[in-house]
Amino acid sequence: MKKIIFILSIFFNFNYTFALIEVDITRGNLDPLPIAVSPLHVDVQSEEVNNIKVKELGSLISSVIENNFKSTGLFNPLNKDAFIQKPDIAHLKPRFEDWSLITAQALITGKLLVKDNKLKVEFRLWDVAAAKEMIALAFTTTPANWRRVAHIISDKIYERLTGESGYFDTRVIYVSEAGPKDQRVKKLAIMDQDGENVKYLTLGNELVLTPRFNPANQLVTYLSYFRNLPRVYLLDIETGIQEVVGNFPGMTFAPRFSPDGKKIIMSFAKDGNSDIYTMDLESRVVEKITDHSAIDTSPSYSPDGKYICFNSDRSGLQQIYTMNSDGTNVKRISFGDGIYGTPVWSPRGDLIAFTKVRAGRFYIGVMRTDGTGERLLTENFYQEAPSWSPNGRLLIFYRETKSGKDGEGFSAKLWSIDITGYNERQIKTETDASDPSWSNLLTK
Amino acid sequence: MTRSLIYSISFHVVMIALTVLSLPFMIRQPVDLPPIISVELIQISDKTNIPYAPKARKVIEKVKEEEKRVVSEQAPPAAKEKEKPDRIPLPKKQDEKKELVQKKQNPEEVKPEIRQASEFEKKEIIDTNQIAALIDKAKEETAKVEKKDNKLTQSSVKNSFATGLTLSEEDALRAQIFGCWTVPLGLPYDDDLLVRIKLELKQDGTISRSEILDHERMNRPGQKFYKVLAESALRAVRICQPLKVPTTGYEKWKNIQLNFNPTEMLKG
Numbered sequence: 001m002k003k004i005i006f007i008l009s010i011f012f013n014f015n016y017t018f019a020l021i022e023v024d025i026t027r028g029n030l031d032p033l034p035i036a037v038s039p040l041h042v043d044v045q046s047e048e049v050n051n052i053k054v055k056e057l058g059s060l061i062s063s064v065i066e067n068n069f070k071s072t073g074l075f076n077p078l079n080k081d082a083f084i085q086k087p088d089i090a091h092l093k094p095r096f097e098d099w100s101l102i103t104a105q106a107l108i109t110g111k112l113l114v115k116d117n118k119l120k121v122e123f124r125l126w127d128v129a130a131a132k133e134m135i136a137l138a139f140t141t142t143p144a145n146w147r148r149v150a151h152i153i154s155d156k157i158y159e160r161l162t163g164e165s166g167y168f169d170t171r172v173i174y175v176s177e178a179g180p181k182d183q184r185v186k187k188l189a190i191m192d193q194d195g196e197n198v199k200y201l202t203l204g205n206e207l208v209l210t211p212r213f214n215p216a217n218q219l220v221t222y223l224s225y226f227r228n229l230p231r232v233y234l235l236d237i238e239t240g241i242q243e244v245v246g247n248f249p250g251m252t253f254a255p256r257f258s259p260d261g262k263k264i265i266m267s268f269a270k271d272g273n274s275d276i277y278t279m280d281l282e283s284r285v286v287e288k289i290t291d292h293s294a295i296d297t298s299p300s301y302s303p304d305g306k307y308i309c310f311n312s313d314r315s316g317l318q319q320i321y322t323m324n325s326d327g328t329n330v331k332r333i334s335f336g337d338g339i340y341g342t343p344v345w346s347p348r349g350d351l352i353a354f355t356k357v358r359a360g361r362f363y364i365g366v367m368r369t370d371g372t373g374e375r376l377l378t379e380n381f382y383q384e385a386p387s388w389s390p391n392g393r394l395l396i397f398y399r400e401t402k403s404g405k406d407g408e409g410f411s412a413k414l415w416s417i418d419i420t421g422y423n424e425r426q427i428k429t430e431t432d433a434s435d436p437s438w439s440n441l442l443t444k
Numbered sequence: 445m446t447r448s449l450i451y452s453i454s455f456h457v458v459m460i461a462l463t464v465l466s467l468p469f470m471i472r473q474p475v476d477l478p479p480i481i482s483v484e485l486i487q488i489s490d491k492t493n494i495p496y497a498p499k500a501r502k503v504i505e506k507v508k509e510e511e512k513r514v515v516s517e518q519a520p521p522a523a524k525e526k527e528k529p530d531r532i533p534l535p536k537k538q539d540e541k542k543e544l545v546q547k548k549q550n551p552e553e554v555k556p557e558i559r560q561a562s563e564f565e566k567k568e569i570i571d572t573n574q575i576a577a578l579i580d581k582a583k584e585e586t587a588k589v590e591k592k593d594n595k596l597t598q599s600s601v602k603n604s605f606a607t608g609l610t611l612s613e614e615d616a617l618r619a620q621i622f623g624c625w626t627v628p629l630g631l632p633y634d635d636d637l638l639v640r641i642k643l644e645l646k647q648d649g650t651i652s653r654s655e656i657l658d659h660e661r662m663n664r665p666g667q668k669f670y671k672v673l674a675e676s677a678l679r680a681v682r683i684c685q686p687l688k689v690p691t692t693g694y695e696k697w698k699n700i701q702l703n704f705n706p707t708e709m710l711k712g
Contacts, residue, residue, distance in 0.1 A: 020642075020699055020700070020701055021609050021614075021696070021697055021699075021700045021701065022700075022701045022702075022703060023614055023617055023618055023621075023700065023701070023702050023703070024618075024703045024705065025618060025621050025622070025625065025677070025680075025702055025703065025704045025705070026705050026706070026707075026708050026709065027622050027625075027708075027709055028621075028622055028624075028625030028626060028627040028680065028706065028709065029622070029623065029625065029626055029627070030626075030627060030629060030709070031626060032626075032629075033626050033628075034626075073629075074628075074629050074630060100683075105626065105679060105683070127675065127679065129678075129679040129682040129683050130675075130678065130679065130682060134675075159668075161628070161672065162628055162629075162630040162672060163628070163630065163631070163668035163669040163670075163671065163672035163673075164630050164668070164669075393630065420629070
């Protein structure tokens with residue numbers, strides 16, 4: 001009898017536990033997250049610095065952060081005119097009711113102090129609904145670096161709110177173009193990812209193409225002409241020293257660094273046939289990776305350095321192939337209509353970006369590393385050369401407009417697009433631009 | 445040999461005797477079988493009908509006495525009186541307000557739509573030229589109903605059996621949270637990203653306590669996306685409060701679990 005009562009009591013207890021109501025929420029809204037970026041409060045003890053308006057620095061930093069977030073398409077920075085609370089008080093203790101009133105779900109506050117030629121910036125990210133602090137950090141640097149501080153803050157907040165690392169404190173190297181279409185002057189240029197701080201690295205005497213950063217963002221490899229032959233060059237950004245890579249008798253092109261930065265992988269053409277080679281930057285040892293009568297070019301390493309994707313026309317049409325880093329186990333992965341080019345392995349390792357040409361139209365797309373799941377993100381008259389953002393979220397590429405008979409109306413601009421296919425936008429550049437390459441994060 | 449013969453004969457005799465005794469026509473007529481059956485019936489009715497018998501009598505008496513039959517026949521007031529002990533006692537005025545709110549909370553209830561449709565039907569049937577339109581409308585209505593059925597998830601099916609939140613109440617709650625939940629767009633769609641939040645609610649639908657059931661996962665390395673999703677879900681619930689909950693049966697929905705799963709959305 002006792003046993004029966006015991007069993008019954010267990011049964012009824014379980015029954016009570018399962019009585020909890022469960023509701024599945026499988027949908028939500030895809031609107032960008034409303035975020036309030038309060039201007040940073042400038043400490044009254046701040047000193048004046050040459051060429052910098054210290055009093056406006058708080059607003060300037062917050063506007064850089066705001067622009068960064070707006071450009072992602074994931075956030076909706078709210079209009080500052082609607083802010084009720086003053087920046088200094090908000091940074092100490094936000095009145096969350098005021099911020100939730102303007103529908104802000106996240107709030108960024110901060111303050112800065114310029115003293116002894118040092119800029120100290122601290123910021124806090126608040127969850128308005130939970131009324132709690134999510135992250136708080138402080139940075140000290142020289143006042144001239146205020147833009148980088150804004151980018152670093154943006155990265156930290158982006159990472160905290162999305163779960164993936166940011167891409168704001170990065171640079172883009174590209175080919176700056178000017179002049180008529182048939183007489184273009186092309187220079188190497190470098191800028192912040194938001195188009196600011198442009199610097200030109202070459203004078204434009206020689207044609208330059210396909211610049212690529214090394215993983216440390218210190219060196220750049222690119223193609224230029226040496227004695228009327230296209231050759232791969234190496235340039236140290238800080239010292240300005242450049243050199244020809246390797247002692248190849250013919251032309252070399254399509255260079256790219258290995259993920260550890262110790263090698264350069266590129267194409268070398270001889271007698272009308274091009275194959276893929278690597279060169280160790282320290283020992284200068286050259287290794288032939290592919291050996292085929294077809295044209296093999298545009299090699300790109302996987303982030304772990306174990307595999308390489310490249311272009312080849314060995315099947316008749318230009319297609320994308322993958323292989324082990326020693327050249328074995330070559331597999332064709334693209335099988336769609338049209339021709340495929342410029343494959344680039346994603347920093348996440350899960351996707352390969354490419355340019356596709358079909359029926360006279362150019363597409364930028366992505367596919368899985370085994371060739372499945374091909375998605376074309378954007379289509380246009382002429383566009384190519386995708387390059388990944390360091391977090392593998394965005395692609396930057398260039399797009400040319402159709403020109404008239406005399407070359408009028410021609411332009412080349414940089415564009416970026418999210419791998420979802422949304423948030424396509426033009427990146428502002430001083431001049432026309434092509435062949436962009438995104439750096440890694442400058443601060444890790 | 446003789447022994448075995450004796451055993452066989454005696455065994456057969458016993459068997460024949462038993463058969464004879466058990467055969468119905470060999471037995472004498474049973475005595476008073478009907479009364480035994482009637483006694484059993486009385487016992488069953490004694491056990492089962494005790495609480496109802498006095499009520500039935502009262503009802504019968506009332507019916508006989510006056511013409512207040514209509515009042516006594518209306519089941520809903522009687523049922524409400526029964527449910528009252530579950531609720532916290534409130535003034536009558538508030539009860540009236542609650543009824544009004546309940547009507548607002550269930551705008552998608554199927555019943556009113558059907559009623560409206562039937563009214564239209566009555567009007568339109570007069571105009572024979574619009575019979576086709578009427579048929580189309582009927583098709584649309586059935587489609588709507590089917591769509592609603594398709595929305596049912598496993599949990600909602602469970603709920604209808606186990607807990608007592610009606611489907612319309614559950615849909616209203618779900619729709620409310622849909623609007624408040626800003627799904628983080630950068631999430632990978634191939635990860636297991638189910639966030640379960642247990643809520644303890646007040647009677648007005650505000651949250652007295654919230655708990656992420658797998659909260660320890662939030663601080664594990666490599667679980668940044670889960671943390672972001674869990675925070676967004678919690679944010680949604682807080683923004684949404686007071687939640688649209690039924691006016692009755694507080695004890696049933698006092699504790700509620702919300703399962704946030706954006707996988708379908710992210711896959712597109």
